[in-house]
Amino acid sequence: MQNTVTPTHCPYCALQCGMNLTPAPDGTGVEVSERADFPVNRGALCGKGRTAPAVLSPAVRLTSPLVRSEGGALVPASWEEALDRIAEGLGRTRAEYGADAVGVFGGGGLTNEKAYGLGKFARVVLGTSQIDYNGRFCMSSAAAAGGRAFGLDRGLPFPLEDIPRTGCVILVGSNPAETMPPFLRYITELKENGGTLVVVDPRRTRTAEQADLHLAPRPGTDLALALGLLHLVVAEGRTDEAYVRERTVGWEETRAAAMAHWPEYVERITGVSVPELREAVRMFCEPGAAMVLTARGPEQQAKGTDTVGAWINLCLATGRAGRPLSGYGCLTGQGNGQGGREHGQKADQLPGYRKLTDPAARAHVAGVWGVDPDTLPGPGRSAYELLDALGTDIRSLLLMGSNPVVSAPRAAHVEERIRSLDFLAVCDVVLSETAALADVVLPVTQWAEETGTTTNLEGRVLLRRRALAPPEGVRSDLEVLHELAARLGGGRNLEKGFPTDPEEVFAELRRASAGGPADYSGITYRRLAEENGVFWPCPAGGPPTPSAADGPPAADSTGTGPVDAADAEDAALDALPDDPARADGDGTEAGVHPGTPRLFLDRFATEDGRARFVPVSYRAVAEEPDDEYPVLLTTGRVVAQYQSGAQTRRVDELNAAAPGPFVELHPRLAERLGAAEGDPVAVVSRRGRAVAPARITTAIRPDTVFMPFHWAGEGRANTLTNPALDPVSRMPEFKACAVRLEAVRP
Ligand code: SF4
Numbered sequence: 004m005q006n007t008v009t010p011t012h013c014p015y016c017a018l019q020c021g022m023n024l025t026p027a028p029d030g031t032g033v034e035v036s037e038r039a040d041f042p043v044n045r046g047a048l049c050g051k052g053r054t055a056p057a058v059l060s061p062a063v064r065l066t067s068p069l070v071r072s073e074g075g076a077l078v079p080a081s082w083e084e085a086l087d088r089i090a091e092g093l094g095r096t097r098a099e100y101g102a103d104a105v106g107v108f109g110g111g112g113l114t115n116e117k118a119y120g121l122g123k124f125a126r127v128v129l130g131t132s133q134i135d136y137n138g139r140f141c142m143s144s145a146a147a148a149g150g151r152a153f154g155l156d157r158g159l160p161f162p163l164e165d166i167p168r169t170g171c172v173i174l175v176g177s178n179p180a181e182t183m184p185p186f187l188r189y190i191t192e193l194k195e196n197g198g199t200l201v202v203v204d205p206r207r208t209r210t211a212e213q214a215d216l217h218l219a220p221r222p223g224t225d226l227a228l229a230l231g232l233l234h235l236v237v238a239e240g241r242t243d244e245a246y247v248r249e250r251t252v253g254w255e256e257t258r259a260a261a262m263a264h265w266p267e268y269v270e271r272i273t274g275v276s277v278p279e280l281r282e283a284v285r286m287f288c289e290p291g292a293a294m295v296l297t298a299r300g301p302e303q304q305a306k307g308t309d310t311v312g313a314w315i316n317l318c319l320a321t322g323r324a325g326r327p328l329s330g331y332g333c334l335t336g337q338g339n340g341q342g343g344r345e346h347g348q349k350a351d352q353l354p355g356y357r358k359l360t361d362p363a364a365r366a367h368v369a370g371v372w373g374v375d376p377d378t379l380p381g382p383g384r385s386a387y388e389l390l391d392a393l394g395t396d397i398r399s400l401l402l403m404g405s406n407p408v409v410s411a412p413r414a415a416h417v418e419e420r421i422r423s424l425d426f427l428a429v430c431d432v433v434l435s436e437t438a439a440l441a442d443v444v445l446p447v448t449q450w451a452e453e454t455g456t457t458t459n460l461e462g463r464v465l466l467r468r469r470a471l472a473p474p475e476g477v478r479s480d481l482e483v484l485h486e487l488a489a490r491l492g493g494g495r496n497l498e499k500g501f502p503t504d505p506e507e508v509f510a511e512l513r514r515a516s517a518g519g520p521a522d523y524s525g526i527t528y529r530r531l532a533e534e535n536g537v538f539w540p541c542p543a544g545g546p547p548t549p550s551a552a553d554g555p556p557a558a559d560s561t562g563t564g565p566v567d568a569a570d571a572e573d574a575a576l577d578a579l580p581d582d583p584a585r586a587d588g589d590g591t592e593a594g595v596h597p598g599t600p601r602l603f604l605d606r607f608a609t610e611d612g613r614a615r616f617v618p619v620s621y622r623a624v625a626e627e628p629d630d631e632y633p634v635l636l637t638t639g640r641v642v643a644q645y646q647s648g649a650q651t652r653r654v655d656e657l658n659a660a661a662p663g664p665f666v667e668l669h670p671r672l673a674e675r676l677g678a679a680e681g682d683p684v685a686v687v688s689r690r691g692r693a694v695a696p697a698r699i700t701t702a703i704r705p706d707t708v709f710m711p712f713h714w715a716g717e718g719r720a721n722t723l724t725n726p727a728l729d730p731v732s733r734m735p736e737f738k739a740c741a742v743r744l745e746a747v748r749p
Contacts, residue, residue, distance in 0.1 A: 009470035010038055012457065013052040014112070014450035015645045017158070017335040018183045019459035020044035020052050021535075024451055024470040032059050033451055033470050041535060043163060043459065047185040051645055054654045058449065059471070063653040064432050065446030066476045077434075077444060082478065082486075088443050089401070090490035092426030093129065096399035102130035102380070106389055106397040109136035109348035110404030111337030112646075114455030114467065115523075116508040117480045118339070119354055119515070120501060121403055122347025124484045127372055127500065128491050132380035133397055135350040137405040138343045139386035139733060140412075144307025145297060145333035146344060147732040151308075152315045152331075152615050153324070154608030155520050156356075157462040158341050159296075159332035160325075162538070162600045167192030169328045170291035173201040173283070175225060175314060176300010176738070177334050180209035181642040186334075187213075199286045203228065204300060205637060206667070206709060207702035216282055220273035222637040222707055223624035223739035225301050228280075229313035230621060231269030233261035235284045236320055243322030250607070251319050253616035260618040261316070272621065274704070288321055292328035299336060299639070303737035305727040309619040319614055325603035335460040337646065342458030345521040345539075346512060350389070351382040354512060355519025364519070371515045372500065385733030387412060387726050394423030401487075402429045403480060408436040409647035410712070412735040413690045414721035430480055435649040436715045447480050448473045455505045456531065461600070462538050464523065466531035481508060517543065520608065525596040538598040624739040625727035626689070628706070632741035634672065636686060638712045638720045648713035664695040664718030667709040668744070673699045676744050683747040686710065688740050691722040694747055708742065 013020045021041025024033040033056050037046035058064060068085035069077040080088075096104050107125040109118060118136075125134040142158065149156035166172060166189040179186040190200055190213060202214035203225055211217045220228050236242060237258055247254045266277040287293050295318050301310040315324070315331045323329040335341050347354045347368075354371075357364035359382050369376035384392060390411055393400060400421075411417040421427060421440050429438040432449045452473040458464045473479075481503045489498035502508055506528050517524035524543035531537060606612030628635055643661035645651045652658060666684045668676075678684050678697045685694045686708060695710060695718040703709055710720035725740040 008036075009468050010040070011451065011468045011470060012465055013048065013338070014055050014650075015051050015338055016183050017337060017340045017460040018043055018186060019338060019457055019465055020048050020185055022048060022052060024056075026471070027056075032056050043461070043463075044185040045188075047188065049184040050643055050657060050660065051651060054656050056451065057654045057656075058432065058650045059451060061474050064449070065434060065444065066474045067446060068476075069434075069444040071442045077439070077441075085443050085445060086483070086486045086490060089428040089445075090487055092428065092442060093399050093401060094491055096425060097129065100398055103133050103383070104396065104398045105129050105131045105133065106393065106400040107131065107134040108386070108389065108400060108402045108405055108407070109134070109343070111136060111138035111141055111340045111343040113339060113343060113348070113404045113480070114457055114505070115339065115342040115346055115464070115512060116455050116505045117403070118343050118348045119346040119512045120481055120484045120508055122354065123372060124488065124501065126347075126379050127374055128488045128497050130378070130380060132350075132383035133389055134348060134383055135386040135389050136343060136348045137386060137407065137410060138337060138340055138349070140303070140410065140735065140737070141299070141336045141340050142302060142333055142344070143732040144302040144304070144729055144734045145311050147308040147729075148311035148315055149331070149333065151617055152312065152319070153603060154610075155602065157521075157539070157602060158335040158460040159462065160330055160602035161328075161332065162461050162463070163189055165328050166190070166294065167196055167198070168292070169193065169198060169294050170289050171199045171201065171286050171293040173203065173287060173293075173295045173314075174210065174214075175203040175295060175297045176302070177296060177298030178204065178208040178210045178639065179334070182298070182336065182640050183334075184642060199289075201283050201286055205704050205707050216279070216286060218275045218279055218283060219704060220275050221704065222635045223304055223736075224273040224621075226306055226310040226313050226619065227264060227269050227272040227621040228275060229310070229317055230261050230264035230619070231266050231273070231280050232284055232287070233313070233317050233320055234264050234269070235266060235280060236288065236317065237261060239284065241284065241288045242320050246322030247320060250325065251614045251616055252611075253618070254320070256618040257316050257320075257616035260620050264621060287317075292326065293321070293323050294329060295323070295331050296334055297331075298334045300738060302333070303734060304739065305625040305725075305729050305734070305736040306622055307729045307734045308731040312617045313619050316616055316619070319616055324614060325607060327601075327604065330603070333460075339457040341460060341462060342456070342464070345458065345516075350385055353515075355516030355523075356521035357519045367518065368515050371511065385728070387728060387735050388733065390417045390420055391726070393420040398424065399426040400424055400428070402427065402437065404431065406435040406437045406647035406649045408440070409649070409715050409719060409721065412721055412724040412726040412737055414719055414724075415691045430483055431649070433649050433653060435647065445483055446477045447483065448477055452477070453479050453505065456509060458539070459536075463536040464526050464531060464539060465536045466528060479503065481505060513543070526598075538600045541596045541598045544594045544596065625736050626725050626739070626741045628741045632688065632743050634742050634744060635707045636688065636723055636740050636742040637707060637709050637738050638724060639709060641711045641713065644711070644713035646713070652713070661713070664693075664711055664714045664720065665698040666695045666744075667698045667700060667703050669703050669705040670699055670701060671705045672708070672744065673697060676746050678746055685745040685747050686723055686742050687745060688723040688725070688742045690725070693718055693720060693722045708744065
């Protein structure tokens with residue numbers, strides 16, 4: 004173990020908080036201490052980050068490969084035996100059924116290098132099109148909506164430090180008090196600076212309690228809410244006509260769609276009153292800057308792309324996108340939720356955020372990989388569709404860093420599909436519920452035991468550093484890919500294309516990304532270490548991205564735009580903190596691109612530089628309540644657990660804080676059910692039944708119940724959720740399904 008302080012980042016959520024690791028005094032691991040130099044969290048950590056070293060302990064993690072014995076148990080095995088069995092299992096399926104009968108499922112927690120390696124492995128070694136990852140369940144609707152409006156999706160197109168300097172933030176379906184507590188300081192500073200916060204959430208969460216205005220729509224109706232706000236913007240003459248004219252296309256159709264959504268009609272759909280709608284519009288349209296930030300609430304819907312698109316339309320109509328201290332952004336969830344979607348583990352994408360269907364993109368990436376572009380498969384199934392095809396079209400699966408038995412919608416069905424596979428191999432740090440079903444489990448290194456990069460929710464590429472050696476018997480995912488490439492290459496020496504040194508993989512990733520939307524080619528490990536992260540796009544040796552500071556804004560928004568007077572724009576520009584992409588000779592090396600903290604200030608990433616309005620109309624949730632299932636279930640997170648809980652449920656301190664699932668319900672529902680606080684309540688949907696103790700509160704709508712989804716067993720919330728898919732993003736409808744409640748008598 005190194006005997007020094009190692010600056011690195013938390014293994015969990017997309018904030019990627021900075022932390023220092025030092026050797027534990029008893030020599031058995033590392034301790035976390037404050038790292039104040041990282042600007043995102045300035046030393047603050049939540050309980051998950053503080054306790055992250057607990058998962059490094061051999062007491063809770065895997066330290067030996069496991070293989071399924073003849074008797075059906077998972078038993079320890081050598082690495083050679085385990086790797087041979089995986090190669091044999093995947094190879095046999097490929098030989099018998101063809102390459103597309105082998106599936107690959109990745110994760111948004113994998114480093115950029117691993118995500119890149121996994122996508123390349125699937126397409127070059129296995130030759131399968133059937134690869135996707137759990138990030139599909141995270142931000143794919145925001146990615147789809149951002150891509151079609153702006154020509155490019157980057158979670159936040161501006162750094163977090165802009166948030167306190169804006170005028171109003173509408174936070175839609177986001178609860179950072181539970182998901183990423185250090186983020187709240189940006190909200191606190193916003194309010195200290197005189198800004199306002201509007202929270203849209205069916206529950207009065209700890210985040211909503213800080214809002215100046217809390218709108219609590221029925222789950223799955225925020226598309227109507229956004230349309231109602233846009234209707235009022237137009238009706239009250241608050242459209243920024245000059246901005247719309249100069250920087251967008253498609254306004255007339257979008258305006259017409261919004262005008263069909265009368266406030267009274269929206270009130271009936273959402274339960275949010277017309278005066279509340281008017282107040283939200285007033286706050287958002289105060290002169291100056293404003294932002295809309297979305298998270299899983301609007302995104303995890305079968306109409307998630309259109310719902311996010313409606314919020315983007317609101318930003319565009321009011322001149323709020325691509326302006327200093329203004330804009331639309333998505334608060335990504337998983338640790339590498341941003342980078343995980345950029346490097347090729349997504350069903351339809353190649354590294355550099357390139358489209359798999361684009362001949363030029365295929366030629367470029369194939370050139371870097373040294374293969375014929377015609378041999379690269381086309382797009383495959385999305386995550387749920389892939390899981391649904393297990394045991395039928397897809398006979399074998401290699402899974403890395405994901406736990407769909409807990410995290411996928413309609414989880415009992417997904418579990419049954421996984422059990423029906425001919426062969427399952429899982430690489431993980433712990434024996435998750437999915438790993439427990441595998442034929443072979445490989446124990447792999449984790450955050451503090453390996454070097455690699457992640458990209459946080461701002462598009463800031465970061466260096467995670469190795470602080471201690473992994474236990475004996477544990478290898479990295481990159482070594483796994485190297486070894487499997489050797490075994491499955493059929494004498495083609497494919498393992499040479501799968502280096503085990505992460506910096507070497509990153510160098511190849513940079514070449515593969517060069518010229519693509521997410522261009523990393525100018526980013527090196529040395530720069531990441533010296534600069535505390537670099538924002539993409541960052542082309543090698545290219546000139547800085549043009550910005551508003553280099554000249555007048557493309558739109559002349561003075562005079563006619565009621566919300567964005569020239570003075571306000573000048574003030575916003577003056578208020579921008581130092582931005583290397585805007586600096587003149589600020590010390591960045593000549594010919595070295597400084598990175599791009601702020602996107603779209605002069606033009607959007609479309610061919611003509613203009614943003615696209617996309618007209619959308621309200622449609623109901625895929626499964627409306629009825630007599631049999633009269634209540635809506637929505638799911639989410641609690642602060643002491645992370646995602647499927649595979650890691651955090653192994654940490655005593657976190658388990659003490661959040662020991663198990665619960666059903667949050669309004670007193671009126673509880674009374675009708677005859678349930679008291681803590682009584683077991685059964686929640687039943689068309690897909691199954693889950694049981695958890697009642698938590699009774701007026702902080703939730705009387706027509707809605709809430710369950711956190713971090714647990715397996717009888718309290719597994721995803722047993723209930725609806726896999727109805729968004730037609731564009733293929734996102735399942737996690738956030739709203741019809742259920743009934745049943746009292747559970749002892
Ligand atoms: Fe920060 Fe997220 Fe880690 Fe908590 S879980 S310390 S908010 S990165």
